[in-house]
Amino acid sequence: YGLYANGGILSLTSSTVNANNTGVQVYNATSTTLTGNTFTNNTGYAIEVTDTNGGSDPTLTGNTGSGNGNNAIRLSVTFVTAASLTVNPGLVYIIDGLSVAANAALTLQAGVILKFNATVAIQVDGALNVQGTAGSPVILTSYKDDAYGGDTNADGNSTPAPGDWGYLLVGSSGRATFTYATIRYGGYYSNYAMVQSNSGAILSLTNSTIAYSRRSGIHSSGTTVTVANSTITANTSYGLYANGGILSLTSSTVNANNTGVQ
Numbered sequence: 001y002g003l004y005a006n007g008g009i010l011s012l013t014s015s016t017v018n019a020n021n022t023g024v025q026v027y028n029a030t031s032t033t034l035t036g037n038t039f040t041n042n043t044g045y046a047i048e049v050t051d052t053n054g055g056s057d058p059t060l061t062g063n064t065g066s067g068n069g070n071n072a073i074r075l076s077v078t079f080v081t082a083a084s085l086t087v088n089p090g091l092v093y094i095i096d097g098l099s100v101a102a103n104a105a106l107t108l109q110a111g112v113i114l115k116f117n118a119t120v121a122i123q124v125d126g127a128l129n130v131q132g133t134a135g136s137p138v139i140l141t142s143y144k145d146d147a148y149g150g151d152t153n154a155d156g157n158s159t160p161a162p163g164d165w166g167y168l169l170v171g172s173s174g175r176a177t178f179t180y181a182t183i184r185y186g187g188y189y190s191n192y193a194m195v196q197s198n199s200g201a202i203l204s205l206t207n208s209t210i211a212y213s214r215r216s217g218i219h220s221s222g223t224t225v226t227v228a229n230s231t232i233t234a235n236t237s238y239g240l241y242a243n244g245g246i247l248s249l250t251s252s253t254v255n256a257n258n259t260g261v262q
Contacts, residue, residue: 001025002042005032012037022048023068032058039065039091046091048074057083057104065091072115072152079106079126087111087136092149099123102173110180111136115143115152116165119188124174132180134207140168142185160185162236163214167192170223172200184211193219193241205230216241217257227252238262 002020003012009031017023018040025048026032032049039046046065049058057079065071071090076097084107085093092113097120100106104126108114110133122128132138139148142164151158164185169192170176176197186194194213197203199222208230210217217235218225222244230252232239239257240249254260 005029010034016040017046018042022046024048026050026058028053028055029058030056032056032060034058034060034063036062037064039063039068041067043069045070045072045074045094047072050076051078052076053078055080057081059083060088061086063088063091065089069154070094070152071150080104083107084109085112085114092152094143094152095120095122100126100128100174102126102171105129107131108138108181110138113139113141113149115141115145115149116186117143118164119166121166121189121192122168123171124169124176125171126174128170128174128176130176130178130181132178132208134180137180137182138178140181140183140186145185148182160212162186162212163188168195170195170197170201170203172198174198175202176204178205178208181205181208182211183209184213187213187215187236190215193217193238194235195219197221197223197225199223199245209233210235210239213237219243220245220247225249231255232257232260 002017011033014036022044023039023042072094074094078099102125107129142160144158145160193216195218197220204226213235216238218240224246234256
């Protein structure tokens with residue numbers, strides 16, 4: 001490691017981290033701030049942040065990366081306050097675990113790319129606000145998906161497939177709002193759609209795309225679901241399945257699924 005922090009408070013600003021294995025590894029810190037740093041030619045990840053205790057929401061802004069084995073910020077974090085993930089040029093986010101606790105809020109700012117390892121899931125019990133724009137959508141996709149953020153896993157040529165990652169679950173106390181978002185290649189688990197919502201949850205998608213799930217694209221149970229000006233395409237099972245709750249689907253395209261809407 002260039003820098004390894006286990007617990008405590010870490011502030012790393014305007015620094016160069018290069019030619020290590022992992023650039024920076026942070027584990028269960030009470031405060032993590034990485035701002036305006038340059039990560040180059042590290043043979044592993046540029047940054048890894050693991051927080052198994054839900055004790056700190058990392059601040060990661062203005063960092064840049066190139067030439068690393070994984071041009072990525074690896075996260076395994078439970079967010080517990082009001083936090084944002086921002087674009088760090090040249091560095092996508094690799095998610096090995098992500099949850100938003102009840103009463104917490106996580107914002108994904110325009111242009112953020114999240115790629116998911118294997119069977120990873122997102123649990124939203126608070127608020128998830130995805131704020132993409134037409135020119136800078138927010139992407140949630142497979143770690144094998146080179147179409148967004150380049151060859152993150154440094155294998156030369158990856159082919160993503162449905163079921164490469166798990167699902168996004170909006171719990172009964174959760175709400176998730178997606179604007180100009182693309183979500184694709186999830187649906188690993190047989191009992192979860194790529195986007196799943198439980199009774200009492202609120203789910204909204206506008207100008208967004210749900211595609212290439214190994215299961216259904218969206219499955220809601222007793223949820224308020226609003227989908228507008230969006231595309232639901234090429235999902236192996238249902239494009240959208242609503243069991244109870246309130247459904248509004250307007251001005252959208254639903255194509256190349258098994259059943260379009262149930």
